Amino acid sequence: MKYDYSPTIDFLLDWYEQNARILPWRENPKPYYVWISEIMLQQTRVEAVKAYFERFIKVLPDSKALAEVEEEKLLKLWEGLGYYNRARNLQKAAGILVSDYGGELPGDYGELLKLPGIGSYTAGAIASIAFHIAEPxxxxxxxxxxxxxxxxxxxxxxMKVKKQLEEDLRAVLPKDRPGDFNQAVMELGATVCIPVGKPLCEKCPLMHLCQAFKNRTENRIPVKKEKKPRQVQERTILILEMGGRYAICKREKKGLLAGMMEFPGVPGKLTPLMAEEYLQDLGYGAEELIPLGEAKHIFSHVEWHMTGYLVHLREGVAEAAGCYKTGNEENRASLVWALKSEIEERYSLPSAFDFYRKFVI
Ligand code: SF4
Known part of the structure; x- marks a missing residue:
């Protein structure tokens, strides 16, 4: 539905001046900083992002450093933020910035949209905050x-509802402070007009303009169509230990957690006996197999319901087997035998494995 949002502008800007949180990327809104922070913020709370952001820009202060960093190191910096494709897209885009734009982000909404990982929201945020371009x-x-x-x-x-809102906002964005306006609405949404629980309307600068407040419909808006239920996948995680080293391997290049390191895993829920037999079939002799309990990890469309075992292998056995089969002959993954310190400092294991990584001691 088309709507005139112009009456909100002055109230939002005044409110933002009084209430904007001090954030590292706001103090120095260089295009590179705005870009990195906006990508980090896509699935993560502001408070959690702060530390990641500081660490990231210290190691990778510009597009050139980001384009050239080893993938393993990049993923390690991203560890804990999840949705690792965001980090990979950042690096792809940084490569394009270095080769085509002299290492700088372009100050143009259309050009920003061409970069990997940048959609209309991020392009609008970078354009308005870093370049003062009036884009929503x-x-x-x-x-x-x-x-x-x-x-x-x-x-x-x-999508048409988002497009309509973008159009309505584009028509009224203040030309002198588009970045402040955009950030004011985001900030209001994060701190006052909150998504969960009752919005704090009595603290809201838009209360007198708000139709939902007037009609007492704030808890029925926004309307979201029901999502499809997530697919549940059972999985058995095997923490294989041999001579103080632990096995990790790389996931396939496509699909969930593409190309990430993981503890070897098997589809389905194996009992201790099944797990032992499974390992025996692969030529791994288990000295001891300890059940580690169950854990759950929720991705956007999939839930992993995991059961895990710590398996102490007889030394030498795993080398003889050479590689770990994750299902069939085509789906072989070479194992890396890593020390605990290497798993902590060098390799990046997705948070899906957090419950089990604590058994690596
Ligand atoms: S619902 Fe409440 S908090 Fe949200 S915009 Fe309206 S008055 Fe403000």
């Missing part, structure tokens, strides 16, 4: 706030 940056926070302000029951999972 519509994310979930902004959609929620503005749907409530306009009292709209449109389904925010529909």
């Amino acid at each position: 940056a519509v994310d979930g926070n902004v959609l929620r706030v503005m749907m409530r302000v306009s009292g709209s029951f449109d389904d925010i999972t529909e």
